[in-house]
Amino acid sequence: MKNVLITGGAGFIGSHLVRHWVKKYPDTRVVNLDKLTYAGNLENLKDVENAPNYVFEKGDIVDEKRVAELFEKYRFDGVIHLAAESHVDRSISNPMEFIRTNIVGTVTLLNAARAAWKDNFDGKLFYHVSTDEVYGSLGKDGFFSETTRYDPRSPYSASKASSDHLVRAYFHTYGLPVVISNCSNNYGGYQFPEKLIPLVINNIRNHKPLPIYGKGENVRDWLFVEDHVSAIDLIFHKGRKGETYNVGGHNEKQNIFLVKLLCSIVDRKLGRPEGEAEKLITYVQDRAGHDLRYAIDSSKLVNELGWKPSVTFEQGMELTVDWYLNHEEWLRNVTSGDYQKYYEKQYKINA
Numbered sequence: 001m002k003n004v005l006i007t008g009g010a011g012f013i014g015s016h017l018v019r020h021w022v023k024k025y026p027d028t029r030v031v032n033l034d035k036l037t038y039a040g041n042l043e044n045l046k047d048v049e050n051a052p053n054y055v056f057e058k059g060d061i062v063d064e065k066r067v068a069e070l071f072e073k074y075r076f077d078g079v080i081h082l083a084a085e086s087h088v089d090r091s092i093s094n095p096m097e098f099i100r101t102n103i104v105g106t107v108t109l110l111n112a113a114r115a116a117w118k119d120n121f122d123g124k125l126f127y128h129v130s131t132d133e134v135y136g137s138l139g140k141d142g143f144f145s146e147t148t149r150y151d152p153r154s155p156y157s158a159s160k161a162s163s164d165h166l167v168r169a170y171f172h173t174y175g176l177p178v179v180i181s182n183c184s185n186n187y188g189g190y191q192f193p194e195k196l197i198p199l200v201i202n203n204i205r206n207h208k209p210l211p212i213y214g215k216g217e218n219v220r221d222w223l224f225v226e227d228h229v230s231a232i233d234l235i236f237h238k239g240r241k242g243e244t245y246n247v248g249g250h251n252e253k254q255n256i257f258l259v260k261l262l263c264s265i266v267d268r269k270l271g272r273p274e275g276e277a278e279k280l281i282t283y284v285q286d287r288a289g290h291d292l293r294y295a296i297d298s299s300k301l302v303n304e305l306g307w308k309p310s311v312t313f314e315q316g317m318e319l320t321v322d323w324y325l326n327h328e329e330w331l332r333n334v335t336s337g338d339y340q341k342y343y344e345k346q347y348k349i350n351a
């Protein structure tokens with residue numbers, strides 16, 4: 001049996017990845033290492049928690065001893081590293097946690113892999129999951145390619161950029177077999193409602209204001225989370241060592257367009273009068289250093305490995321709204337407690 005370590009498997013993308021791997025690869029034991037921060041939730045993995053090839057290990061990726069113990073216990077063949085602090089707004093108010101987990105945590109895992117594999121790297125792989133935000137902000141034209149100069153502008157993206165550099169340094173310096181992917185904004189079920197799409201759907205349902213930063217003209221390139229997962233699977237198995245692959249589905253949308261679309265889908269699905277949700281749109285103070293536009297050129301992944309997304313943007317949005325409307329209890333659970341305090345502080349209005 002092969003053993004694969006997935007870090008951050010209780011989070012948004014991680015839980016989709018764990019579910020996919022556990023079901024598709026019954027001969028691989030999937031070990032999910034997660035600290036269960038506010039963003040990690042074992043409810044996300046209820047349907048696979050009893051699978052014979054799945055194990056959950058609670059722990060912090062910065063904890064050297066704990067990480068070494070797990071490498072010793074399971075003798076991992078591969079690592080897929082997703083654990084991170086992932087929200088830009090939180091990185092603006094508390095950068096240190098991002099330095100700790102995203103940078104120090106990544107190096108802790110790299111060191112553990114190197115030590116456990118004893119510089120005999122045959123059949124081993126360290127896969128680092130990263131973001132397009134490392135490339136900075138685009139103007140009206142152009143795309144991020146794998147050779148675009150790094151130019152991170154938020155504490156979050158700077159910490160991810162730093163971790164990417166360290167992963168590459170371990171490839172060049174020690175020969176550690178690594179691969180990196182940089183993906184655009186994901187959407188889908190199980191995303192923590194601090195991020196734009198689930199936040200807006202949840203607020204529409206509860207007749208709460210829909211906060212739009214600045215003028216709502218910023219552009220993000222949206223990818224359905226299961227298509228990110230299929231890219232990770234492909235890159236893990238077929239990607240060239242030491243390489244970077246950009247992942248994105250060419251779905252560039254201005255925030256205001258996206259929010260209005262969500263308003264109309266949710267109104268329709270809840271049987272509310274057309275235009276009701278749009279009345280909730282509230283322009284609020286812009287995010288500090290708000291990147292204007294992200295857009296990914298994923299032609300390397302498409303041409304070299306044959307990846308293609310499975311759903312269109314329109315299909316993905318319908319599926320996503322359905323998911324949140326059908327998972328009221330999940331939303332209620334994750335938005336109780338600390339979320340209320342975060343929300344009040346972030347938006348200076350009552351949740």
Ligand code: NAD
Nearest residue numbers: 008010011012013035036037039040060061083084185186
């Ligand atoms: P998330 O915030 O939903 O989940 C992060 C997970 O990591 C949580 O389960 C959390 O408990 C865990 N974690 C945090 N700190 C930890 C620590 N010190 N030790 C162990 N576990 C810890 O994040 P996500 O949106 O699923 O993103 C996953 C990865 O994908 C991140 O590395 C992120 O940078 C990258 N990424 C995300 C997007 C996106 O749109 N969400 C796009 C591209 C890349």
Ligand code: TYD
Nearest residue numbers: 088185194195196197211212213218220255
């Ligand atoms: P977000 O989901 O936080 O992802 P990221 O910042 O990593 O791209 O935000 C997506 C876009 O939506 C971004 O341009 C910021 C904007 N936004 C708002 O306008 N209002 C909000 O309440 C949030 C959370 C985001």
